[in-house]
Amino acid sequence: MLSPMLASLLPVVLLWRLSLGQYSSDQCSWKGSGLTHEGHTRDVEQVYLRCSQGSLEWLYPTGAIIVNLRPNTLSPASARLSVCxxxxxxxxxxxxxxxRNGRLRLLLREQDQALGKVQCFGITExxxxxxxxxxxxxxxxxxxxxxxxxxxxxGPDALSPTAPCKPCxxxxILLAACTSDFVARGSIRTVEREAERTSVAVDISRLYRQKTQVFAPGGVRVRRWTGSINMPLQCAAKAGEGDFLFTGLVRFGEAWMGCAPRYKDFLRLYEEARQQGSNPCQVDTD
Known part of the structure; x- marks a missing residue:
């Protein structure tokens, strides 16, 4: 059920004041205060963000703000982007x-925000x-x-605790080794099932790439790393079962598992593709 404020908005959108208060914005992040709306509780502030990631902080909210999220450069692929x-x-x-064109769909209630759950939608929505x-x-x-x-x-389902688990x-597998946010060889130390995810603690013996530092150095003399990788709840994982090639995404500073073949199976696939000249990229397997 729409609030009285929203009920009045739909038929008379033009009655809102589109204000341009004093806010801090750098195209990626925005910070503002509702105190600039004092006495004008029906003001609506237009906010434009033009980065692949960033943040928003609205202190003492009054009235409303409209946040327009767009990539830095527009292309036909831009319409297929998702926002989380x-x-x-x-x-x-x-x-x-x-x-969307004056039609409102509830995405997140006030009381649900403290749960910190990720919400995703298509950029054209x-x-x-x-x-x-x-x-x-x-x-x-x-x-x-x-x-x-x-x-x-x-896709937005990469962060969903109910995302399907299916073999790559x-x-x-070969594409994941070339395009993932992180690529690492290592083993599973422990597996912990949490409320909405499975968390896998890993020991990394070789780190090929990481977008951000999700794996931290675990030794001085021996170059090893440690960290944790998230998986949907229903994904099966066991500790102490040999080496894997871990690949996946980094979302909001957290690693999420993508393809994770046994390392020996990856080597076999990689060598076969190398001989056929069909590898999407080169990986140093020595």
């Missing part, structure tokens, strides 16, 4: 909707309409989240 947002643990004070929830005391209300744009190939094909 992750609220901070202390985010509150607003409801978040998707606004609309802009974010963030509406302040009326409170007598707004001094402790801050809405904050991080966002990332994902390509169609990666030979072609997918």
């Amino acid at each position: 947002i992750k609220p901070s643990a202390d985010s509150r004070g607003t409801n978040v909707y998707l606004d 609309g802009a974010l309409f963030i509406e302040a929830v009326p409170h007598r005391d707004i001094s402790r209300r801050i809405t904050a989240f991080r966002y990332e744009l994902l390509s169609e190939r990666l 094909s030979d072609a997918e």
Whole structure:
């Protein structure tokens, strides 16, 4: 059920004041204060963000803001991008909707933001309409989240705890070794099932690539790394079963498992593809 504020918005969108308050923005991140709306609780601020990832922080929210998320460069592939947002643990004070040509769809309630669950949607589904929830005391209300744009190939389901677990094909394994956010050879130390994910602690003997530092150095004399990789709950994993080639995505600073063949199987696939000249890239397997 729409709030009274939103109910009045739909038939009379033009009655809102589109204001240009004093806010901090650098094309990737935005920070503002609802105190600039004081006395104008029906003001709507337009925000434009033009990066693949960034953040938003709205202090003392009043009125509403519309957040337009777009990539830096537009191309036919841009329409196939997905957007994922992750609220901070202390985010509150607003409801978040998707606004497409004046039609609003609830994405995130105020009381759900503290859970920190990632919410994803197609970039063509609309802009974010963030509406302040009326409170007598707004001094402790801050809405904050991080966002990332994902390509169609990666997809928003990569972060879903209910994402299906299916074996990667030979072609997918070879492509993952070339295009993943992280590629590492190592073993599984422990497996822990959490409330909404399976967390796999790994020991890395060779680190080919990592987009951000999800694996930390684990020794001075011997070059080894340690870290953890997330998987959907229903994915099976066991500790102490030999070496794997771990590949996957980094989302909001966390590693998520993609293809993870046994290392000996990857070597066989890689050598066969090398002889056929069909490898998508070169990997140093020595």
